[in-house]
Amino acid sequence: MDIDDTPVLDNHLHLDPVNGRNVAAAEEFASQGGTHLLVLNKPSWHLVEKATDEATFRETFDLTVEAATAASEVLDGRAWAVLGVHPALISKLVGDGYTPPEARDIMQTGLDVAAEYVADGEALAMKSGRPHYDVDDAVWAASNEVMCHGFERAADVGCAIQLHTEGGEDFEDVARWAEERGLDRTKVVKHYSGGRLSGPVKSVLSDKDELEIAVETDEPFLMETDYIDDPDRPGAVLGPKTVPRRVRWLLENGHEDAVRTAHVETPADVYGIDTEATLER
Numbered sequence: 001m002d003i004d005d006t007p008v009l010d011n012h013l014h015l016d017p018v019n020g021r022n023v024a025a026a027e028e029f030a031s032q033g034g035t036h037l038l039v040l041n042k043p044s045w046h047l048v049e050k051a052t053d054e055a056t057f058r059e060t061f062d063l064t065v066e067a068a069t070a071a072s073e074v075l076d077g078r079a080w081a082v083l084g085v086h087p088a089l090i091s092k093l094v095g096d097g098y099t100p101p102e103a104r105d106i107m108q109t110g111l112d113v114a115a116e117y118v119a120d121g122e123a124l125a126m127k128s129g130r131p132h133y134d135v136d137d138a139v140w141a142a143s144n145e146v147m148c149h150g151f152e153r154a155a156d157v158g159c160a161i162q163l164h165t166e167g168g169e170d171f172e173d174v175a176r177w178a179e180e181r182g183l184d185r186t187k188v189v190k191h192y193s194g195g196r197l198s199g200p201v202k203s204v205l206s207d208k209d210e211l212e213i214a215v216e217t218d219e220p221f222l223m224e225t226d227y228i229d230d231p232d233r234p235g236a237v238l239g240p241k242t243v244p245r246r247v248r249w250l251l252e253n254g255h256e257d258a259v260r261t262a263h264v265e266t267p268a269d270v271y272g273i274d275t276e277a278t279l280e281r
């Protein structure tokens, strides 16, 4: 099997129509055999004034929906938008003088708006999480409440949710919180995951070592770059060519089954998308 025989999905990448390369990054991905993209909105403060109300969240989300539409034009498959609120927004808001509960309410409003875009068919899934750095107890508690609100809204509209969290391999508690709110753990994706994870579905950052672990572990998984499309930080993360290159490498090493898992089966189970039917070469 050759890369031209399979869909190739990057599960988490950013395109920045304001400051970044935007469609050119999607073209680079396609030039290496990439076919499908999940385009995440950048943290709101990178695109517009810091989001503190519904209107600013809409402004950020509209930019991402447009970026995904434009990316679809240059792909043999297609792109979808994934919308939500970056967990680090809480620290920005608290730094500006909001209390943690006030910051929580603002961020939950953002998630309500994201859920609306999913319900309207403009976005495929949501994104939430909690800070990956140390915060005080009040901010941690408020962040967990934001994330759990995300689970509730994802359950309401019947979509998956990607999480940005601290590192680690045991997220059983988080998966259980989702299930307590009516969202199956197979609809919860930990973005920037290593190859081993318990709880949510792992979206593995495409380093060879971590992919090897994911292949050996033989569980559902996705592949991503978390490309940030930021001209001020070139090389800060993996580039848009990485997922197709790693797919080629997996195929060369005989891991056809793992490629099918990450690019056809897991996307279908998690998001309900058909990466084969939406591919026209």
Ligand SMILES: [Zn+2]
Residues within 6 Å of the ligand: 012, 014, 040, 226
């Ligand atoms: Zn990201």
